[in-house]
Amino acid sequence: MNAKQPAGEREVSVTAFPKYYRLTKTDEYSSVFGFRKALKSTHFLLHYRLRAAEEGAGARLGLVVAKRLLRRSVDRNLIRRLARENFRMMRCRLPSRDLILRLAAKPQTLDRRVLAEEIRGLLGKMISPER
Structure with missing residues (x-):
């Protein structure tokens, strides 16, 4: 029942977060910041850059x-x-962009619901068309 699938034929769940949905290289971060x-929101900055078709x-x-x-x-x-969880849930509706979510201000309390709602x-x- 649990037969191994070849690496090239693995099915990726809609809510998965594989490596090709992550920014991993310094140049990728630099291009978004550039x-x-x-x-801007209360605690976060969401930097973004349009991705070319290629x-x-x-x-x-x-x-x-x-x-x-956050010291701890x-x-x-x-x-x-x-951040990853909310990105996974919304990824299929997001346009083709590179995004960097940056914590810009120290939260007074780490309330999961409030922070998740802000993200x-x-x-x-x-998602809105004017951006």
Whole structure:
């Protein structure tokens, strides 16, 4: 029943987060930051850059959570998990862009619901046609 599938024939779930939906290289981050377009919320900045047709389709996500804002790694990882989860749920509706979600201000409390709603709000702004 659980036969292994060849690597080239694996099915990717709609909500999966494989490597090709992530920004991994320094040049990829630099190109998004260099484009200088961003949306702001209370605690986050969402930097974005349009992707060319030859770069492939679909949105990709990069995360920046500075240690100077959240000293504990548990807290930084919480922010990353929330961001990845919300990106996975909204990825199929997002336009073909490279996105970097950056924590810009230290949250007073780490309320998961509030932070997740803020992330969803920023990603939802990318779906709207005027951007």
